[in-house]
Amino acid sequence: MKTGDLPRTIEWIGGIDGYVSLIDQTQLPETLIRIECRDPQSIWHAIQRLSVRGAPAIGIAAAMGAVLGIRDFAGTDIKEFLSKLDETCDYLASSRPTAVNLSWALERMKCVAKAKGNSNVSDIKNTLLEEAKRIRDEDAAMCREIGRVGESLIEDGMGVLTHCNAGGLATAEYGTALAPMYVAHEKGRSFRVFADETRPLLQGSRLTAWELQQAGIDVTVICDNMAASLMREGKIDLVITGADRIAANGDVANKIGTYGVAVLAKAHEIPFYVAAPRSTIDLATQDGSAIPIEERDPEEVRRGFGRLTAPADIPCFCPAFDVTPAKFVRGLITDAGLVEPVTASGIAEIMKNA
Amino acid sequence: MKTGDLPRTIEWIGGIDGYVSLIDQTQLPETLIRIECRDPQSIWHAIQRLSVRGAPAIGIAAAMGAVLGIRDFAGTDIKEFLSKLDETCDYLASSRPTAVNLSWALERMKCVAKAKGNSNVSDIKNTLLEEAKRIRDEDAAMCREIGRVGESLIEDGMGVLTHCNAGGLATAEYGTALAPMYVAHEKGRSFRVFADETRPLLQGSRLTAWELQQAGIDVTVICDNMAASLMREGKIDLVITGADRIAANGDVANKIGTYGVAVLAKAHEIPFYVAAPRSTIDLATQDGSAIPIEERDPEEVRRGFGRLTAPADIPCFCPAFDVTPAKFVRGLITDAGLVEPVTASGIAEIMKNA
Numbered sequence: 001m002k003t004g005d006l007p008r009t010i011e012w013i014g015g016i017d018g019y020v021s022l023i024d025q026t027q028l029p030e031t032l033i034r035i036e037c038r039d040p041q042s043i044w045h046a047i048q049r050l051s052v053r054g055a056p057a058i059g060i061a062a063a064m065g066a067v068l069g070i071r072d073f074a075g076t077d078i079k080e081f082l083s084k085l086d087e088t089c090d091y092l093a094s095s096r097p098t099a100v101n102l103s104w105a106l107e108r109m110k111c112v113a114k115a116k117g118n119s120n121v122s123d124i125k126n127t128l129l130e131e132a133k134r135i136r137d138e139d140a141a142m143c144r145e146i147g148r149v150g151e152s153l154i155e156d157g158m159g160v161l162t163h164c165n166a167g168g169l170a171t172a173e174y175g176t177a178l179a180p181m182y183v184a185h186e187k188g189r190s191f192r193v194f195a196d197e198t199r200p201l202l203q204g205s206r207l208t209a210w211e212l213q214q215a216g217i218d219v220t221v222i223c224d225n226m227a228a229s230l231m232r233e234g235k236i237d238l239v240i241t242g243a244d245r246i247a248a249n250g251d252v253a254n255k256i257g258t259y260g261v262a263v264l265a266k267a268h269e270i271p272f273y274v275a276a277p278r279s280t281i282d283l284a285t286q287d288g289s290a291i292p293i294e295e296r297d298p299e300e301v302r303r304g305f306g307r308l309t310a311p312a313d314i315p316c317f318c319p320a321f322d323v324t325p326a327k328f329v330r331g332l333i334t335d336a337g338l339v340e341p342v343t344a345s346g347i348a349e350i351m352k353n354a
Numbered sequence: 355m356k357t358g359d360l361p362r363t364i365e366w367i368g369g370i371d372g373y374v375s376l377i378d379q380t381q382l383p384e385t386l387i388r389i390e391c392r393d394p395q396s397i398w399h400a401i402q403r404l405s406v407r408g409a410p411a412i413g414i415a416a417a418m419g420a421v422l423g424i425r426d427f428a429g430t431d432i433k434e435f436l437s438k439l440d441e442t443c444d445y446l447a448s449s450r451p452t453a454v455n456l457s458w459a460l461e462r463m464k465c466v467a468k469a470k471g472n473s474n475v476s477d478i479k480n481t482l483l484e485e486a487k488r489i490r491d492e493d494a495a496m497c498r499e500i501g502r503v504g505e506s507l508i509e510d511g512m513g514v515l516t517h518c519n520a521g522g523l524a525t526a527e528y529g530t531a532l533a534p535m536y537v538a539h540e541k542g543r544s545f546r547v548f549a550d551e552t553r554p555l556l557q558g559s560r561l562t563a564w565e566l567q568q569a570g571i572d573v574t575v576i577c578d579n580m581a582a583s584l585m586r587e588g589k590i591d592l593v594i595t596g597a598d599r600i601a602a603n604g605d606v607a608n609k610i611g612t613y614g615v616a617v618l619a620k621a622h623e624i625p626f627y628v629a630a631p632r633s634t635i636d637l638a639t640q641d642g643s644a645i646p647i648e649e650r651d652p653e654e655v656r657r658g659f660g661r662l663t664a665p666a667d668i669p670c671f672c673p674a675f676d677v678t679p680a681k682f683v684r685g686l687i688t689d690a691g692l693v694e695p696v697t698a699s700g701i702a703e704i705m706k707n708a
Contacts, residue, residue: 029665163579194671197655197664199553199577205655205664213665220669221655223553224579225517225611229676232613257579259586263621264614301551301559301575305659310551310559311383311567315574317548322583 007032009169010052010060010136016071016129020064024051025169025203029210040069040088047095047102050201054170055244055280056139059101062092063132066109071125081121085113085128097292098253098321100245100282105135139172142277142335143179150180150240150275150333156189158237161227161265163196164255165207166242166275176275177242178212180333185217193219194236196227198255200300200318224257231268239265240333243276250326250342251288256319262328274324275333283351288323296320361386363523364406364414364490370425370483374418378405379523379557383564394423394442401449401456404555408524409598409634410493413455416446417486420463425479435475439467439482451646452607452675454599454636459489494526496631496689497533504534504594504629504687510543512591515581515619517550518609519561520596520629530629531596532566534687539571547573548590550581552609554654554672578611585622593619594687597630604680604696605642610673616682628678629687637705642677650674 010022013036020037026049027033035051037043043065046052052061069088073081089106096102112131116124154160160181167175174182181193193212197205205221212219222230230236239261245253252258252274265272285291298316302309310316331340336350364376367390374391380403381387389405391397397419400406406415423442427435443460450456466485470478508514514535521529528536535547547566551559559575566573576584584590593615599607606612606628619626639645652670656663664670685694690704 030662196579197553199551199579202663205668209668210665213668220671221664222671223610223655224577225550225553225614226671226673226676228614228617229610229673230671232676256577256583260579260582260614260618263582263618267617267621301577305661305663307659307661308384309556309659310575311564314559314563314567317574317576317580317584319580319583322580322586 040065044095055099055101056171059105060136063105063135143174145335147174147179147183151183154184158191159235161194161236161239163241164198165203167211177240200304239272246281247285247287248283249287249344252324253291259322259324262324271330277335294320394419398449409453409455410525413459414490417459417489490526497528499689501533501537505537508538512545513589515548515590515593517595518552519557521565531594554658593626600635601639601641602637603641603698606678607645613676613678616678625684631689648674
């Protein structure tokens with residue numbers, strides 16, 4: 001299967017009375033099934049239970065969810081309409097706290113609606129649907145650009161480690177961390193990807209392994225605790241992960257375990273890169289200490305696989321993310337070029353035109 | 355429950371016509387059931403499928419398995435008897451390659467039998483049974499001693515991280531890595547243990563969490579990839595793990611993931627200790643590069659929990675152990691005292707009286 005043939009993780013089907021169709025990522029790799037969402041509540045729950053996940057995909061889902069929330073608005077009062085939109089957006093923003101793309105996409109929807117404030121309700125509805133689709137299309141274009149920017153880092157014969165899933169399932173198309181791999185593969189380069197399985201929810205073994213295998217890329221699954229050994233054996237030449245939020249100083253919030261991989265990479269002198277579109281960079285967040293870290297249900301650790309894997313009442317620590325200080329990141333692979341070294345001024349520079 | 359009340363992980367029931375009773379560790383924490391082994395084959399399979407695991411417990415099981423292999427020997431020819439014993443020991447030694455206690459215990463059984471070579475078969479059988487029980491009792495005494503040697507490292511209010519299970523389930527009684535915790539707890543000290551769940555087979559969340567909870571020690575389960583975050587947050591003050599084999603220079607083979615924890619501990623300036631009886635130290639192995647590392651079935655990664663957690667045919671890397679170079683180990687907590695710093699001469703010194 002070619003990269004372009006990957007099923008779309010999320011899309012809007014039909015016109016303003018249509019629906020959102022998304023891959024239920026909790027069911028992969030066992031079954032590839034799609035969920036139809038026709039109201040904001042089903043989008044909220046799909047985000048919250050991780051049926052749709054990955055910072056960019058969450059942003060797209062939320063934008064489309066905002067459309068679902070207002071498309072049945074029956075009145076003609078613009079103020080009431082905008083208030084309904086605000087309410088829907090606040091609700092959707094509460095589904096997960098860490099990824100900045102979620103609030104970024106919702107803010108963008110609100111701005112577009114306000115800018116059309118002298119139009120009529122029906123027009124604004126259609127404008128919002130167009131905007132949600134544009135967010136999706138722009139994300140796809142940004143991912144391709146990230147792939148183009150980062151592909152030269154992957155040389156023939158390399159071993160590349162990634163953590164979690166920052167691939168096509170997490171975004172509109174090529175993904176972020178996986179985009180350079182897809183492009184390098186399309187250019188005929190031969191390399192081997194190691195996918196950290198990424199406990200507790202196994203996005204690496206379930207999703208990254210699945211989509212790279214579909215694209216014909218050589219991929220091997222490892223448990224998270226095996227990465228250090230592989231590094232010591234010289235099997236890893238490069239690490240690329242995604243990001244859920246990047247602070248103004250370059251600190252990166254990403255899936256729990258990313259920080260450990262970054263420290264291990266540094267100890268083994270292996271370059272550690274983070275791939276993300278500019279929408280993941282949050283200049284309003286000074287550094288990583290200001291990023292809220294979501295705590296998930298301990299049952300994800302205790303009963304992650306439908307079977308009790310720890311004493312039923314044992315306390316578990318279950319943060320969804322961690323923060324990797326900028327000093328561990330060799331470079332940021334963005335849709336506006338490579339930021340290397342990672343500095344506040346380098347980040348400010350690429351954000352000028354964002 | 356007090357430490358002394360923990361169910362015995364392995365014991366011989368009855369006389370020479372008795373049997374080996376062991377906890378099936380693959381069923382914990384869901385059910386506490388015991389397996390009765392009446393021939394060496396059932397011991398071999400119990401070791402191989404990890405129903406009995408942990409380097410010291412494997413040694414004890416193998417020694418008892420050797421008795422099961424010769425106790426029905428009907429002849430009176432000593433040479434034939436010893437040959438039957440050798441054959442049984444070779445067979446049992448093939449169950450797992452990394453833990454040195456396995457071959458150590460079997461060699462000890464063979465030596466004892468040879469030393470009684472001018473006796474009769476019936477006497478040697480009884481001597482071998484006594485020796486197997488002695489290996490168990492000595493292990494229990496060594497574990498208590500390890501606890502006594504290491505307990506002062508654990509201060510009130512500390513956070514202590516451990517990886518895998520080197521506790522009472524893995525040994526005859528207090529365990530190795532957990533022994534200092536049990537003794538510190540008995541002395542009334544208050545501290546918090548973080549148990550790495552230890553993929554793929556979850557010995558940390560299934561076994562360590564279970565036995566520490568039984569003993570009333572404050573324990574929290576974390577996924578392997580969360581340790582780095584906790585270290586950065588200052589929640590870990592000390593790391594103690596067990597060992598499957600320690601080379602003459604102090605390199606340590608232990609459960610996969612141990613090396614990563616050691617590197618992370620060093621990066622966060624957290625002392626990393628290894629607890630083991632002298633039977634785990636193998637002076638014949640110069641350094642870690644000479645230790646054979648067992649590769650396990652990739653299905654342990656792909657279907658670890660009775661559910662497909664990766665594409666069915668995806669390649670997986672599945673080493674059971676890794677090697678931590680001596681330079682990452684602050685000290686060895688042994689039954690003959692603390693070796694700190696870890697040097698070949700320090701190790702040679704404590705082995706003089708072994």
